[in-house]
Amino acid sequence: MAHGEPDETGDAMMAPDAPPFAGMTSAAPSDLLEVRDLHIHFPTADGLVKAVDGLSFHLDRGQTLGIVGESGSGKSVTSLGILGLHEGTNARITGEIWLDGEELVSTSTARIRQLRGNKVSMIFQDPLSSLHPYYSVGDQIMEAYRIHNDVSKNAARTHTIELLDRVGIPQAATRVDDYPHQFSGGMRQRVMIAMALSCDPELLIADEPTTALDVTVQAQILDLISELQAEFGSAVIIITHDLGVVAELADDVLVMYAGKAVEYGSADDIFAQPEHPYTWGLLGSMPRLDREREERLIPIKGTPPSLINVPSGCAFHPRCAYADRTGGRSTDEVPPLRETADGHLSACHLTISERHKTWTADIKPLVEGTSPFDASQEPGGGVT
Amino acid sequence: MSAPPSGGAATAASVAAAGRGDALLTVSGLQKHFPVMRGVVFRHKVGAVQAVDDLNFTVASGETLGLVGESGCGKTTTGRLLTRLLEPTAGQIVFDGHDITHLRSGQMRPLRRDIQMIFQDPYSSLNPRHTVGSIVGAPYRLQRVKPARGVKRSVQDLLELVGLNPEHYNRYPHEFSGGQRQRIGIARTLALRPKLIVADEPVSALDVSIQAQVINLLEDLQDELGLTYVVIAHDLSVVRHIADRVAVMYLGKIVELASGAQLYRTPRHPYTVALLSAVPSPDPGSRGRRKRIRLAGDVPSPLNPPPACRFHTRCWKAQEICRTTEPPLAELAPGHMAACHFPEDVSISALRPV
DSSP: OTTOOHHHHHHHHHSTTSOTTTTOOSSOOSSSEEEEEEEEEEEETTEEEEEEEEEEEEEOTTOEEEEEOOTTSSHHHHHHHHTTTTTTSOOEEEEEEEETTEEOTTSOHHHHHHHBTTTEEEEOSOHHHHSOTTSOHHHHHHHHHHHHSOOOHHHHHHHHHHHHHHTTOTTHHHHTTOOGGGSOHHHHHHHHHHHHHTTOOSEEEEESTTTTSOHHHHHHHHHHHHHHHHHHOOEEEEEESOHHHHHHHOSEEEEEETTEEEEEEEHHHHHHSOOSHHHHHHHHHSOOTTSOOOSSOOOOOSOOOOSSSOOSSSTTGGGOTTGGGGTTHHHHSOOOOEEEETTEEEOOSSOHHHHHHHIIIIIHHHHHOOOTTTTTSOTTOSOO | OOOOTTSTHHHHHHHHHHTTSOEEEEEEEEEEEEEEEEOSSSOEEEEEEEEEEEEEEEEETTOEEEEEOOTTSSHHHHHHHHTTSSOOSEEEEEETTEEOTTOOHHHHHHHHTTEEEEOSOTTTSSOTTSOHHHHHHHHHHHHTOOOTTOHHHHHHHHHHHTTOOGGGGGOOGGGSOHHHHHHHHHHHHHTTOOSEEEEESTTTTSOHHHHHHHHHHHHHHHHHHTOEEEEEESOHHHHHHHOSEEEEEETTEEEEEEEHHHHHHSOOSHHHHHHHHHSOOSOGGGTTTSOOOOOOSOOOOTTSOOSSSTTTTTOTTOOHHHHHSOOOOEEEETTEEEOOSSOOOOOGGGTSOO
16 A cells, blocks of 8 residues: 555565465454455345455554445445444354454454444444434433443543534533534534544544535535544544545545455555446546536446345456456456555456556546646646 | 516526527526414414525526535425425416416416426335336326327336336336436436426435436436426536536525536635535545635524525625625626625636646
8 A cells, every 4th residue: 555564565466366365364463453354144035145245454543444335335234344233133244353453253242342432433324313312412422431431420521522522513511411403414423423532442434424414514524534533543444435535535445346345455546547447437427526527427337236146256247348358257257356556456357457558548538537727737737 | 686587687697598599497586485383372473494585597498407505505495396396485487488486286287297307216206006117107197198109108118218128117116226216217207208307316316326327318318308407416516517507506595607617617606616625526636735615614594594695604705795785696707697795716726726
């Protein structure tokens, strides 16, 4: 990655065909969070739903990972898995989730409860349905804080007021006693963030934190998340379908499709030279304000697959415009997630040179179009 | 703005629109206030939510007008007023030469063939107990229209037109994905060959790849069938892609109305500038290099909107005059109108270095 993961990249470069993290056995990793070969399957009457199927990634303190994908790609199931929130469902979880030297998949429910809200916390998408309407916001924040910290009610209240003030709620000292319905959508999301930060977590998972919000409020919340991250030094996972939000916040990006990672690397690399046809499709589908208006969007054909009958081989092949160039491999063989450049991994049967050629010649001009400000650019400037 | 439809800025809009064809829809002074009632025995009005206040615009035949704004700005109310699902409090709506402002529902019925609506949520806008054939064929039944080729054939033609398999005539909505359901809704809208389609957030419930498919479909249908669209959306990039002209709304008023190219290149109203600068850009390279205008606080309540310029409480340029005198929606450049005492005059490139 751009910010360097020296030991890991060294490993992978020696054996570019080996699956990532294969060199690492179950020794505790040095990163704050490391997910290894995670599978989360749900048996249902219709068949086995493979919501997450062999996912690996890692994240260090102070870093932000963006997980992107369409609905049903397994983004949220992964984050709930990290929080141990599949407990009590019929989910079958295999693989390893290492958080600060501790393995979570095999650990006890009691231990997860100690960690949840304390070391790991989560900001949910819809603040109205994740706040309890019957309790004041102050009570809800204090509850989490007092469970994990042995403090008096008064101290917890003072801490809560500080937090509300920190996340930008005016008159925090009086609003602490207000109920969720007395707040606007953006303010409720701030309350959720205050609650998530109450125990100074090391890992913060934000699941579509701004999807329900208006664009000006979204900008406020994204700014707040990155400010708080700088202040508290937490690692952040941001789950979203909006590539703009990812580009704004994330250091690393993981693109998911049908429960698997199809592309993984630094945000700079993935936006500058995406290597997976699905990522190209996502970029081509988005109307962009920072480019000249395109005549036509380039959608991805078809619809996301069912997770019960995932297409054989590469799960993306029925929707991929380049599947016929792989000589039938894309329908038969699952492409491994391979490192193609330093810290940039992708899972595709096309050769990397062919993909670079296609991106540069065919996709990039369509996706990026022309910048409307070419005339006003100083010489030498431009997107790199 | 208090100018009558025959004078001032409203004429400018008609002139700008007239270049493309005749005005199909003319809206002047449109207002919708929802009364707020108190009391059980003696119900009395204690106030009004001023959802839409004094809108003036025209939509030319064959063009697409985009209405953008944040939640609570009145864009959905405007859409419902245009389709006469709501009764306007004041003002006038003229559609294709007919004044439809206060038509009763019986009088409105024949006109519903010409004005149709696409809804936001493809899950709640289709009856789960009806087959696709019966959903798409419903307009024929309700309007007692006998299509020349028979209802079944016509419905199958419509399904084909929106890119669905005509053999799925007997399936139920739950058998389709979100994007396919939105296509079913579009097929139903098209059944009576309407002239005007009001689309309220037609793609916001869809995944990005599916969103692009539906946007392309709407554009193709417009070219093929000569449709006129009013597209309501909160997503500025979607509106830019689909609309010829764009109206930006804030707290029930249009604050800026211009062609897409003008509005996105040289926004004049500070609110538009702030909105555009807030859209995250899918380009990590521009991070930190963009100047983002952060608006303080939330949108004020439409129950008691700020006096004069409604944006003055959040505007960084506000002066005394903004609190006392309401700025009219004035034409600042040909076809470019903004309601501001101190309009911006910068290219948006200053905000988005590329």
